Amino acid sequence: MQYMMKYIQKYWTKNPLMVIMVLAIFVRLLAVIFAKGFGMHDDHFLVIEPPQSWLDGHNFDYWLPSPERGFKPNGSSLLYPGFHFAFFYILKQLHIIDPQVKMFLLRFITAAFSLITVFYGYKITEKISNKKSANTVGLLLAVFWMMPWLSVRNLVEIVCIPFMMYSVWIVLRQYDKPKPIRWFFLAGLLLGIAFSIRYQTIFFTGGLGLAVLFDKKWREMFAMAFGCLISITVVQCTPDMIMWGYPFAEFQQYIKYNIDNRFNYPTGSFFKYFEFLLGVIIVPMGLYLFYG
Numbered sequence: 001m002q003y004m005m006k007y008i009q010k011y012w013t014k015n016p017l018m019v020i021m022v023l024a025i026f027v028r029l030l031a032v033i034f035a036k037g038f039g040m041h042d043d044h045f046l047v048i049e050p051p052q053s054w055l056d057g058h059n060f061d062y063w064l065p066s067p068e069r070g071f072k073p074n075g076s077s078l079l080y081p082g083f084h085f086a087f088f089y090i091l092k093q094l095h096i097i098d099p100q101v102k103m104f105l106l107r108f109i110t111a112a113f114s115l116i117t118v119f120y121g122y123k124i125t126e127k128i129s130n131k132k133s134a135n136t137v138g139l140l141l142a143v144f145w146m147m148p149w150l151s152v153r154n155l156v157e158i159v160c161i162p163f164m165m166y167s168v169w170i171v172l173r174q175y176d177k178p179k180p181i182r183w184f185f186l187a188g189l190l191l192g193i194a195f196s197i198r199y200q201t202i203f204f205t206g207g208l209g210l211a212v213l214f215d216k217k218w219r220e221m222f223a224m225a226f227g228c229l230i231s232i233t234v235v236q237c238t239p240d241m242i243m244w245g246y247p248f249a250e251f252q253q254y255i256k257y258n259i260d261n262r263f264n265y266p267t268g269s270f271f272k273y274f275e276f277l278l279g280v281i282i283v284p285m286g287l288y289l290f291y292g
Helices: 002-014 016-034 049-055 079-093 099-128 131-143 147-151 161-176 182-197 199-214 218-244 249-260 272-280 285-291
Strands: none
Touching: 002 016, 016 099, 016 131, 016 147, 049 079, 079 099, 079 182, 079 218, 099 131, 099 147, 099 161, 131 147, 161 182, 161 199, 161 218, 182 199, 182 218, 199 218, 218 249, 272 285
16 A cells, blocks of 8 residues: 555656546546536526527527517527537437436536646646646646536536637747747637637637737737637627627627626625635635635
């Protein structure tokens, strides 16, 4: 037993990222098997229910053009639900119709996709800080209590993260080893996809673009902005033009809904959000985040 512990410690010292990824895979497989059902309204009724209803010939909550709704958009991006529609359609063609099997496969895909966040979270931290910090970040992303559970939820807030993480890695990597500017264009494309999954990521994209601009990398910033614009045009605006007749239809409706209903949800003082994070991320990790 003592020999085994020494071997594990030695292997951890030499290959921490490998150990972290194995742990991440293991706990996510547990989540795939045991984390059934849905955790909150959004990861089912905004992602699963609409595409399944389309497949069944219905129009759940009038997401598609409908006279009952006055041919108004719903306010939700169709990219991520559209992926589920294609996935459910393929399963139907394969005669896989058991909801439990369908959701098991979907949890597996989502969990596998979340490994990108763990991997590049480690790499980014190692690059901008040191290996010790990267080990801590990697372990938290891999096994911290809510991360494996969130990794199998169909939440746009979580699914958009791998696109942003890889985009940041592209930008950081190009600073040390300059490569063709098309890499910044690729980062922009991925950031545009992240926006089309979760609209609020535009603030993250803007911050990354400003960081590149402040470093006086004009060409790189414009390449990234152009890639983002192309991605949003193809993925977000084109479906809106086809379905509603004008670009950014869903985005505009999303903003309008939030403005109109700003007093219809529980609100509090500005520090409520920090109090929530301190609690949900558990002491001492919540204190670390607050301090950082």
